[in-house]
Amino acid sequence: MKLYVAQTAPNPRRVTLFMAEKGITDIELVNVDLNTLEHRSEAFRVKSPLARVPALELDDGRVLTESRAICTYLEGLYPQPNLMGVDYEERAFIEMADRRVEWSLLLGIANSVRHSHPGLAVLEQPQFADFGRSQGQKVLEVAQWFDHQLERQPWLAGERFTIADITAFCAIEFARLMKFKPAAQGLHSLQAWRDRVAERPSFKAG
Numbered sequence: 001m002k003l004y005v006a007q008t009a010p011n012p013r014r015v016t017l018f019m020a021e022k023g024i025t026d027i028e029l030v031n032v033d034l035n036t037l038e039h040r041s042e043a044f045r046v047k048s049p050l051a052r053v054p055a056l057e058l059d060d061g062r063v064l065t066e067s068r069a070i071c072t073y074l075e076g077l078y079p080q081p082n083l084m085g086v087d088y089e090e091r092a093f094i095e096m097a098d099r100r101v102e103w104s105l106l107l108g109i110a111n112s113v114r115h116s117h118p119g120l121a122v123l124e125q126p127q128f129a130d131f132g133r134s135q136g137q138k139v140l141e142v143a144q145w146f147d148h149q150l151e152r153q154p155w156l157a158g159e160r161f162t163i164a165d166i167t168a169f170c171a172i173e174f175a176r177l178m179k180f181k182p183a184a185q186g187l188h189s190l191q192a193w194r195d196r197v198a199e200r201p202s203f204k205a206g
Contacts, residue, residue, distance in 0.1 A: 002028045003070075004047065004055040009034065010106060010170040012054040014067045015074075017166050020202035022078045027056075068098070071163055083163045097157035097164035104142045106171035112136040113177045136178050143180075143187055150189040161200075169197045 003019075005012035019027065032038050032053050040051045047063045048055040056064040056073065064070050075084045085091030115132030146168070149156070156164040172182065172194050182191035197203060 001026075001059055002030050002057040004030045004032050004044070004053050004057070006032050006034045006039070006053045009053060010110070010174040011052075011067045013170045013173075014167055015054045015056075015070050017170065017203060018071045018074065018083065018163060021083060021166070021200075022074065022081065024074065024078055067167075068102070068163075083161075083166075085162075094157045094162045094164060097162070098167050101146075101156060101164055101168045101171060105139065105146065106167060106174070108135045108139040108142060109171050109175045109178065109180075112139060113174065136180075139175065139178075139180065140185060143182065143185070143190060147182070147187040147190040150193045155193075161197075165193075165197055169194065169203070 003012075003015065005016060016029070019025075032044060034053075038044060039048070039053060045051055047057060048065050050065070052065060054065070054067060054070060056070045058064065064073055072084065075082075085094045112132045112135040115128050115135070146156070153159065155161050156168050172180075172190070182188070182194060
């Protein structure tokens with residue numbers, strides 16, 4: 001199998017960190033250069049019609065896109081350690097936490113960065129600076145909610161580390177491009193959680 005990634009983008013990093021947590025090393029990583037718009041090339045669109053990374057090319061030639069779908073596939077192939085739930089009930093609550101992070105935190109950060117950072121202008125034309133700033137404000141409000149959650153529980157989905165923590169970590173790290181640091185905003189539980197995640201061996205390696 002081949003996994004098409006972009007080194008600085010948060011969604012490919014969600015998958016590579018998921019792989020690192022599971023010790024998956026037998027999937028070839030192929031870097032796609034976003035700055036030269038390689039992802040929009042005709043050759044890559046054959047694999048990913050919406051011109052997005054990551055994309056997992058299976059041995060039979062089929063291609064999976066969307067980070068969550070790729071991780072679901074890999075969870076089935078490499079079930080241990082479990083990161084998405086051991087039964088229907090736990091899977092539902094972990095997916096809820098992961099979706100909340102993805103749609104409420106990561107998406108807002110991505111919109112803020114893509115519309116306000118000059119380095120991403122090539123990827124987002126036209127940029128709407130006011131929209132970027134408004135998204136940044138909404139990100140702060142959402143981050144405050146997650147901070148309160150982490151005052152009551154050690155991980156995003158509850159008592160153990162899951163895919164939701166991977167998604168949230170990638171979001172918070174990407175937010176550096178909008179000069180966001182949890183501690184600087186008084187979000188000390190979120191900062192402590194981020195620092196604990198960063199100390200995991202797989203995250204240090206990835």
